[in-house]
Amino acid sequence: MEEKKIYSFSSDVIDYDSVNEALSSISNIIDTMHFPSQLRRGLYMISAECFDNMYKHSQKVLSDFPVFFEIFYCRDEIRFVASNPVSTKSAQKIQTYLRFINYLSDEELKSHYFTTIKTEKKTKKGGAGLGLLILKRKTNCPFEYNFEQKSKKTTIFTLVLKLSLKSMKLYRISETEHTPLIQFDFKHENIVMYGQSRPEDADGFYIDICNWIAENESDFAAMERPVLHVDLDYYNSSSLKNLVRFIRVVIQHSAPSLKIEWTCDSDDELAMDDAQEISRIVKKKFVLLEK
Amino acid sequence: MESIKIDGSPKTPEVNFDYQTGLIEIKGRSIPENSIEFYKPMIDWLEEYTNSPQDKTTVQIQLEYFNTSSSKCILDVFKKLEGISKNGKEIEINWYYEEDDEDMLEAGEDYQSIIRIPFKMIEIEE
Known part of the structure; x- marks a missing residue:
């Protein structure tokens, strides 16, 4: 079966109002698809978390590159693609962290989550590390990601999350x-x-x-x-x-x-x-x- | 001590912190723009409450959804309550979740394993 794009967001600027608007239309789209309620909540949660990350990053990095978020659906899989500019300096850190998370087993992920929530310092921007851990716990497939350096300062970070309906x-x-x-x-x-x-x-x-x-x-x-x-x-x-x-x-x-x-x-x-x-x-x- | 009463909104939960009855309630969705700012009055209130808590404090948490930055703030709320419990006062924590919401049940269990106060998990029928 062919893959279908069920939601798409693209913008040069991302503010709290546009995040709210995007989340409410995602919520409407999910409702029309007759998914079981647990999956509906999961989809909303993953979307909200991705937007949270994109919103926070966009406040840190000023660039000419757009932020985008898309949801694809095919018979046994739902795929989320989130892309936003990050500073080239932090790209390396994110990449190392993603590789580390992918390497953890479910049990290790859980215990690492506990350690992180207990020790990670709260900052106004919130802990991106914790967000990625939660996303990994909610999805049941490894993270796929891509970093494309655009300039000395800016790198485009694209994260692909998958929910396998089969394993559900x-x-x-x-x-x-x-x-x-x-x-x-x-x-x-x-x-x-x-x-x-x-x-x-x-x-x-x-x-x-x-x-x-x-x-x-x-x-x-x-x-x-x-x-x-x-x-x-x-x-x-x-x-x-x-x-x-x-x-x-x-x-x-x-x-x-x-x-x-x-x-x-x-x-x-x-x-x-x-x-x-x-x-x-x-x-x-x-x-x-x-x- | 004054009570805290905040109405719920699509992005923020309804909050009731009542000193007289020792009742602490957080209900609804928690995805505020700035979690730290939203939860700060509650943390400050608990800080003060710690000095003269009621013999029994009842905590009702009924969240539909919360984001990562709220999750840390909610942990801070529980940490404060853990402190009161350590001083020998009774703290009852009721964690509500919808019938088939395994994620929310798991979130409650996660907190329970971090905090040294038993949680009562209560299933709400849809």
Whole structure:
């Protein structure tokens, strides 16, 4: 799947107001993506921390180079790119520190964090060292970074942070104009389906998903109280029989405690009928939720 | 001693430090522009409170999110409380976190391992 840029910020100057504005639009974007709440908080936290660093650096270094921050998303990874000018003198220090952090194991990182928070002197600019440690603890991949010296005084520092959704046991099939978002969150034991379903090739689309479920049956079996939540605005008739196929496969691979929640408009009688019909075919009671 | 009462904002937490009841509350988000400046009145208040604390001080921390520079200031708050506890007064620390917010629970556990006062971890149902 292609990588998608979900957020981009670029500016010559960065002040507290622009940081606030950026964070609130990031927060809105994250909300529309239907991520689990823990991941939503994580994304916000990483963004806020990056902006905090960029803001502090920009107060120290006067340069003609812009500050930028971007968030990319692809199926199993979210990537953050933060870039800002730093003084060439401090670039060397940052690089050594990043290399050191990457080298630490999770346990070592934790104990180094404790030592740092206890001993590091507070300055008005805040401890960048501590910020990097927190970012490293929140992300689950090594830091990638680049330093490009522009002049004797100024170097551009670019930091790339990655969040692996795979290691969070989160799998997503992104929403498209014709197909719904399907998200399997094995850690929080829920599967959600949002959006529309009118794929060109409904059989092909759903067979792929059913095969994927079968390949990952151990993850399904490991869920103790799974919930499948279906909230479709629209589905065409060829999707209907495929929804039955999909739900059957989910039931087949999940614990009997599986709860199926079906959301539809209370005044949409057709949709209510469909839900009851599917429930009858798959022999499983649905919890009907009103929109 | 006067109390501290600060309303919450999208970037700063609601703060209640009440001398009479010995209740210390910090609730909400903490990403102030200048953490040190924001937390300074609280640290100063605790400094004074240390001289004549109540027999029991109840601390309620219910944070949704805090940034790195706040984390050091919050540690300073706990350090002051640790001092009071060392003088034989009772300090009860309640650390609230939302049901699935493992990060916030972990943050509380991190503080607990630095401070020599037991924390009560309280899960809030969403």
